[in-house]
Amino acid sequence: MSGNTSGTGPEDDDPTDMGDLFDELEELEDLVDTPAAREQVRETMRVAMSASASAAASPFGRVIRGYDRADLAEAFLGSFLFGVPMAVEGGTQEVGEFLVSRPFHLGGTILFGIGLAVGIIYVADFQDVRVHKPIFGLIPRRLVGVTGVSLVMAVVLLTGWGRVDWADPTLAFANVVVAFVPMSVGAALGDILPGS
Template sequence: MGDLFDELAELEDSVDSEDERERVRETMRMAMEVRETPVFGRVVFGFDRSDAAEALLGSLLFGIPMFVEGGTTEVGEFIAARPLYFVATNVLTLALVAGILYVADFQDVRVYRPIFGFVPRKFVGVLAIPLATALVVMTVWGRVDWADPWLAVCQVAVALVPMAIGAALGDLLPG
């Protein structure tokens, strides 16, 4: 199935009209729907509403404990005083998500129609959903005080680490 998607992606790039490209995309969607597979071993591409819902669920499952745990704010205070640690925390988050999506081989994740030609939609979605969730929930639940924006950003970054892991796993594991 992976070879089929590779060939269809090449075909999509080589066709002349937008109508032909859409027909190739429809063929890819139909192949995914027709094929009955177990949870693992599928070809995963793109990022749609169901992926977003799965990522939201995963980020909440991993995030709610972070919101109610005082350690999140303490660690945020710690890295706020050490900007290099803040950078390292964010690099760790990016590396973990990339590793889960593209290296760990839970699923055969393909980059489909990347943003700006090189940024994978799935990667952006799996990071944006837990980030937005952390910002909203931590603000609404009074876990961050935006009077000190730097501290608030650092505290959100701490919560984002496990939430992004949860979002990536939530997106991939259900299939």
């Protein structure tokens, strides 16, 4: 008799979750030699992702892998929702005027906006976000999508609503950077919270 009365067994010593399964399947995908075998591994990943999504009762705790049009649309919506107040509020222009003569602060603001997006997507652990096929083997596609959508949305929104004048490009860019920071937060949240 083992005397194990705590209710734990060997399966409790090595808890496995969907994230571990995806890690193993990604390693297997890199090891298989034939296109047919790779397609079979990918199909297994799709089935596992579908099972993970249907098993989760909330939008949190899912494995997020890849980046597609739906993710881009979610980032767009989040960016827009967080960007509208920046486009109608006069404080954006005041901060932009402050930053235009302080290039160090302007650069720090850009890095801060990117850092917030990284923190929300990859560090805060709202979701189990996996980097899949990064650009140049280094840059996550999701991060490029979220920050790119935020930057483009800031330029389009502020320009379209007459909040920036590109006759003074340095001031216009500073205003765009100010709007970019909360828009990147909105894009990151919009992208990962639905759990797609």
